[in-house]
Amino acid sequence: MEKFLKRKTSSGNNSTPTTQRKVDLDDLPSDPSDRKRISQFHPNQIDEVRRKYLLKGSCQPRGHDFPRRMIGNKGRRFNPTWFDQYGNWLEYSVKADKAFCLCCYLFRDHCSGQGGNDAFVTDGFSSWNKTERLAIHVGDINSCHNRALKKWEDLMRQNQSIAVAFHKQNDIVKNEYRIRLNASIDAARFLLNSALPFRGHDESEESLHRGNFLELVKLIGNQNEVVGKVTLGNAPGNNQMVAPSIQKDIVHCFAQEVLKYIFEEIGDDVFSLLVDESSDISKKEQMAVVLRYVKCVIVKERFVGIVHVMDTSVVSLKSAIESLFAEHGLSMKKVRGQGYDGASNMRGQFNGLKALIMRENSSAYYVHCFAHQLQLVVVEVAHKYIEVGKFFDMIATLMNVVCASCKRADMVRESQKEKVQEAIGNGEIETGIGLNQELSLGRPGDTRWGSHYKTLKHLVDLFPSVIEVLDYVENACDKPSSQRQANDLQIFFQSFDLVFYLHLMLHILGLTDSLSQALQRKDQDILNAISLVKSTKRELQQFRVDGFCRLLEKISSFCKKYDIEMVNMEDVYVNQKNRRQRTNITYRHYYEFECFNTVVDMQIQEFGDRFDEVSSELLTCMASLNPLYSFCDFDPSKLVRLAEFYPDDFSDEERRTLEHQLRLYIDNVKQDEIFGNLKGISDLGRVMVETRKHLAFSLVYRLLKLALVLPVATATVERCFSAMKIVKTSLRNRICDAFLNGCVICAVEKEGLAHVTNEDVMTRFQVMKTRRERL
Template sequence: MERYFKRKTQPEILEPSPKSPKNNESSSKQTCVDSMEINSETLQYDPGLCTPILSYHPNVRDQVRRAYLQNKPCQPKTHAFPYTNFGTKPRRFNPAWFTQFPNWLEYSTSQDAAYCLCCYLFKPDIGDQSGGDTFVGVGFKNWKCKKKLEIHVGRPNSSHNSAWRNCEALLNQKQHIETVISKQTDQDRIDYRTRLGASVGVSRILLQQGLPFRGHDESENSLNQGNFLEILRWLRHSNEGIKAVTLENAPENLKLTSPDIQNDISSSISYEIISAITSDINDSLFSILVDESRDKSSKEQMAIVLRFVDKGHVIERFVGIEHVVDTKASSLKLAIDDFFSRHGLSISKLHGQGYDGVSNMQALVAVAKKNSEIGDLFTMVSSVVNIVVASSKRRDILREKHTHVVLEALENNELSSGQGFGDHKRFIAGIAKEGSRYCECNELGQYMQRMRESGWESLFDEVSSFCDKNRIKIPSMDDSFTSGERPNRKAHPITNVHRYRVDLFTDVIDKQLTELNDRFTEKNTKLLLCVACLSPINSFFAFDKEKLMRLAQFYPSDFSEHDLELLKEQLENYIWDMTSNSEFVDLKGISDLAQKMVGTKKDHTYPLVYLLLTLALILPVATASVERVFSAMNIVKNTLRNRMGDLWMNDCLVAYIEKDIFNSIEDEAIMQWFQNMKTRRGQLF
């Protein structure tokens, strides 16, 4: 046969046809797709950027189609659709069309055009029938002519309806050839459901605990076949029904224990969790928190956390981790845009973005290290720590001496048993609570300014006390300063107090204040000061109507001119109502205020004021949520599991971190999604 047919290479098979229904511009942006494996997470769900379906290998086209159908049409209902001039009248896409055509109509935010999902997946190449390439390639943009959408649907035998019937047939596994050939009895379906339920149950345990699924040797003679198989074997011993249909009692080609099955189950769980999160957000405003870190295989991973308000409660949800080649702004933007289009989130509802929330505090430390003597101090301390940690004997000696110091301090009443780590945790919790007031940046600057002006004496007394306890000689502050180096004849002599107070203490604080002012612009500072006026502390002492009106003006897309007039009236009634209502006394922050307003239905009485509270609460502040993701990443993808793929790690992390949502998801929903991912040999019904 080789004499008569030339074998095509892999790039030739995957290269899109020049007559592809999709435009060449969008097709050129796509990378080649593996001929046998398709990762649904890497598919482009913006219809204006999708790879033409015919450019995929024939063996995986149905898998791609099924992924798109399961994800449902891309319908960003809350998107701010742009206007286009048709003659003298500006027109735009009408989101009400999504309700009229819910099963196939899609909208591309990148192309500002409408598309047809089923025609993209199954439209035959029959020329200009049913709109030609309008709803598949270039996109429909004639917003003044809605009738063309109905014309596109056409009669029962139209190209569109034929494509839609093919979509329904693809999702109906009872009509598949594999299902018809392998006729299964009712008992076979019951056994398959039991077997799949057992695999889902085992996956639940491992995902919730962040444990590996597979073992080094999973052969029948192995004494440790891995967590998945070992837990399944234990489960069989306690349940005769499961024992009768799993492992050696299951068909050889339908054991549901292979790595591919485990990946599909985990992917189904991750999808259901993220669907529940996006359902909770619905049409609410939200912000995004993003940070980057390297995993155990030295790959740059970008964690995404969504922050939104639900019934007055501030909620932060981890929704995924994306591998990025670099940390440039353009790369992060592309990854975020792809994530939004994949999960049907609208950019218009995004009202805040936070990147690397802890960098502000790290920057202040970095500024302090620029001083040569302080930098040397950090280097010296780091060296001491490395020397102590390198030896277990040194660590034991240090612990023993520290224990004696603590006991002596307790006996002398210099240290109470309530101090230490417990107080530290309460201090951190207090900082986190204060963070909800959004005043920490301004307060930090004011605190540093006060410390610069009057903090030297208290700091010097504290340092002197420490030196006395540890028998460290303190130089006289009135003596001339000597550095120990060769003196410079031209240098003006200075005292020790000038050296330590002016050249070190004041100089470092001045540099940190400059860094703080550079990072927080005047506009940001005004925004924070306006937000502080929402605080209910001390009977709404910080309330300022003018500043709150100015706060609303920061969000012109949410407050029209008419809304601003209504807000002015609502604020007058609001402050009188709040200060005269005993239920709003002793509130600790705007989060408590928002919850109390929802509980007393005041959010309906003052909707614009509650909108201000919501906008303030979703401001992306520095929180530990994103950092916890990286801590969990080091647990899930550790040194022994450093070859874990990006999709597998993402699915494991979503289930491991969002346990409360995971626990609320029924096994039936997971099994249904798993069943529809591919054509399965087993049948649930």
């Protein structure tokens, strides 16, 4: 046909041939200013694009802080009440600060000029002083806008389509279709909730007939005789609701309903942003996004999606976040905190994601992940102090030798098992539930929280078994290199230095491990986190003052138990590097002042340096909210200063009112006994709501919410990556990005999944595409 007929081009200034490649419907831009004209899509895909945009809904960031600009002699801006006044067709572009019409973009006839039609479709409307233009755009009953709105309604009303008219259904057919669809939804819900594969071990379409989904549908049919007959008996071969495309559509419906539940909870309130990057099993870079917000005084951290990023530059990361926000009606102006793991492309002072977001929103304060900082303190000390660095190097070598094969790892476990049985027989250790569990050595990692502490703790318990394995490797191994490593390790493991640094680092890591575990709670607030950090620093200070003698007692007991030569602390210290060099110090002076004090001082210094990421003034002001010890830290001037950190949340008049409200507030709560035994601002917020004081002291309660929103650790993001690695394994590495995102959202947000009903999924499933059968 193209030899005889020339293809028609679309009208308008940006006319391009209508023949375009098909696009991925999941990658359609949400911001109206980023969209290409509807006529530029592939002709066979235009209706699918229209339906996709109608399902997503209009881009209406209701919580956005709409910028004000001078028009004439007055400051004007977009009025969010127009969203309610003009229904679902009105859209707003955050990037362009302009208004658009969704139905005219999707369905309008090319009648330019009527009612500012071009402005609302291509250029955007920004004359905020001429509000009558909105009504003029709607026009009379035969206007372009109303004709486009009628096409909108017709497209979504599938029961009146020609295809449905040709394919008539009676009530029996509709009922059977509902039963089949309901069985498929039940099967998908179970697999999503359990993070199980849908279609066999590799998620390929070829493995459909040996997959979990089909087996579950059959199981549902066997348990219910009616369902079984309808699902497996009377259904036509191409309409059994078990095809791969049907499975993906159902998963997408579940994920969208879960996100709808989450974003309805957030509403127009403020929230914090937690972001991290990780590669999946197929080496594709994925970015997980978690939102932290306060709902009914409960701090919630919700996973809202995994975004595949081709380019890991900060501009691409920010663009991906903006697209996600635009799709769900969120605004960057509502962000009140940022939490990352400290990667350079995330928290760079000048070009990082933190800096880009703070340029747009100065109230989005950055908080370095506290749990990551704890692990980095250990790594920093290992790099700075030579002897500690050597100690961890030898531990790494030990892992390479002992854990090099399954045989050696089994030898460690079997040796430990025999020693435990012997000790139980001699009555040396107790028995009971949870005691004497099987242990194994684990390789420490710089980014795995608490991994160093776990490795050293297991090394102490498995010490004699490890020595036995090293002796076996030295005498029985065929590789000379492994024999030399085993010999060097045996010499080092029989030295006093090993025992000293092992117990020293074990004690220090034990203190930080308790803090790390506490910080990883989802409901942890910033004030409690700072309080825990201060407590740990005080424990380290106390350990420096009187901990050396207690440490020597443990070392002496360990050396005596395993026949390791104990150093006489009163002897003159001999430098092992140069034995001819005479020293005037004793071993006690060397180990206490040059080793013990130096390492502990480094830890204390690192704590002080690394936990100063958040503005010290901001945290000092927040500390005034702490209810401990009858509000002893309460200071109205600091809380007024705290409100100044958030100019978008407190106007000048509200800040003046806050000063008077604070004095009345503190007098009121001190007289109430229920406020006397609170342990943190989370408890304070809960009690304020229970006593309805949050209504009387609304400005104080707003300050509380801002303090609760600040993130403490990125533990939730790490949990999302763990779920991603369960869903997408080495055997199931062909899952597409959209399918992976839907599965992970449902696997992580089980609470939201439980709120989704089958009817919600059925409704969304029916309208997302043109279906052969109708409910």
